[in-house]
Amino acid sequence: MSNEEQLVTITSQDGVGVPCKKEAALLAGVVKNMIEEEDEDETNITEDLKLLKVTGETLKKVVEFLEHHVDEPMETLSETPLQMTKLGECVGPEWYVKFADIDREEMFLLVKAANYMDVPPLLDLMCLAITMTIMDKSPEEVRGIFSKVNPSLAAPPQAAEADVEAAA
Amino acid sequence: MFTKVLDGTLSESLQQYASQIILISILSIITIFRKELSCNSVYLVDKQKPNEKQKIRHRKLDSHSEWERVDFNSCPLIDGLSDCVQIKCLTYLHPSEILTLGSVSKKAHSLVNKELLWYRIFLRDFAYVLLKWKYGIEKVNSLRDSHWNCPEKIVSLLGRALNGIRHRRNVPSMKEFYLVFAQTWSEFIIAGYSENPTLVSIHGHVFNITSFLDEHPGSPETIIMQGGGKDASSFFEAVGHSKSARMTALQRLVEIVDLSCCRGDQSLLVGLRKDYHDMNCVLPLKRSKVRKPWALSHLRQKLEREKKAMLTQARKQLSRKMAARGQINVLGNINVYFDPICYRWKAWYLDLDFQPIFMDNIENDEY
DSSP states (O other), rough: OOOOSSSSEEEOOTTTTEEEEEEHHSSSHHHHHHHHHHHHHOOOOOOOOETTTOOOOOOOOOOHHHHHHHHSSOOOOOOOSSSSSSSSHHEEEEHHHHTTTTTTHHHHHHHHHHHHHHHHHHHHHHHHHHHHHHHOOOOOHHHHHHHHHHHHHHHHHHHHHHHHHHOO | OHHHHHHHHHHHHHHHHHHHHHHHHHHHHHHHTHHHHHGGGGGOOOOOOOOHHHHHHHHHHHHHHHHHHSTTOOOOHHHHSSSHHHHHHHHSSSSHHHHHTTOOOOHHHHTTTOHHHHHHHHHTTHHHHHHHHHHHHHHHHHHHHOOOOSSOOOOHHHHHHHHHHHHHHSSSOOOHHHHHHHHHHHHHHTTTTTTTSSSEEEEEEEEEEETTTSSSSSSSHHHHHTTTTTTTTHHHHTTTTTHHHHHHHHIIEEEEGGGSSSSSSHHHHHHOOOOOOOOGGOOOOSOOOOHHHOOOOOHHHHHHHHHHHHHHHHHHHHHHHHHHHHHOEEEEEEEOOOOOOOOEEEEEEEEETTEEEEOOOSSSSTT
16 A cells, blocks of 8 residues: 555535645544545545535645644643743744744634544644633733634624614 | 112112012912812812712723623633633643633633643642652552542542542532642641651652661651651751751752742742752752742631641640540650541641551541
8 A cells, every 4th residue: 555645635614625645634533534434445435535614724724734744743842831931932843833823713713623633733732822822911911812802702882882873 | 869779779689589589479379379289189179079089980980891891701712612622721821820811701710610620730730649659659548448448540549539529528629629739738648757768848848868867967856756747847947957958858858849849930830740850949058938839828828727726626635535545655746737638637646656646537526
């Protein structure tokens, strides 16, 4: 079996197909199970890898992570509680730090995807990144950070005012 | 002619004193109108008071609406992700940071109080002394006969132990257990280890001085009576150990290091370990105040208060025992410690052969 360069296509919820090296795809628990099931059937058709809970954009990021992880595995320091306040100090190599430098909404999507697709290293990385955002902050600051992520928090008062105006 | 002269002198003197006159008049104006000019609240006239009140009320309303804008029922960290992911995120943090996060919103609060979270953090920080450390294991095993049946495997034993707590009267949450254990573990585990082995707790860490007793300048008996099996920090400092003595302790005698008692603590450290990469900051190298493990201050005060009360109670009980049974030989003082696993206070003392005698029930019924 020379599956080193064998490609599989993972399809997202919204129908976007992302090609991925089979070796890398096997890192994701969900995909691994799917592929193994297919191998048992001996049909060897690897096109029916559909993930119902992951959108195309997120899936692309996940595949990017998986393919890089095959070439250059991630290292995390396991010392807790964390002493560092920067991701770069507890995650190596540098590529992963850059990968995790995304805005918070994307982070949450990736965590959910990692959890669903069962990719422990990605989950570790994203959890660390999220933890970094809440470390060393007062409750007010944390509240501020998260109310920016979720626009519904700031929205209701404005909506209420609009309603009052409409009524008048 | 005369008037001219007078005029002349007058104008001259006017010119001479003009500046003083202006100054005096300004000062007097300020003095007369000081009430109006001042912003000191002492001078606030009655008329202005309602205005002020209104302003304050207004400000309160403002901040109130600001609070309303923050939805205390939701927090995206809490809403978006599954429980186990959130708990995973929190297990990277120091307990004080976790507690801080709990005041962000209602959901964050209920997340922070989850049993699983504190169980994980307990395993992370303290389980080492119960699962891997010889004396910790011995201690837990010694509890076995009297309190719960446990299987051989110590991990499940711990699980049972923690479940066992739940069946008792004073049921602590896992969070409370964690916080109390952080305070009481050292005296709990080393209680009774006063001779062979001789374990002492100094500045929150545990030292094994069995092999060192004969080399020690002070007599072994004194050490066994004053420090063996209990917290000897104040005794250690009162005697005044030299820097080299402290270094010896650090190099040869350390048994368990409590990271929260290591200096250089701008960074938050917590947890128990066999060693620490920078041993020099484990003990203070000159005479200093007793270091205490990280804790919530109200909890520490409560435990200290209870300890005092329990000490008098244990003494009373001992004297009652003596009255009933005749002579009981006690060497040195009676010591009390809190057993975080059985969740109550216990006491022990030495008999004349340096053997520890435990008293398991010193709390009275109403406690």
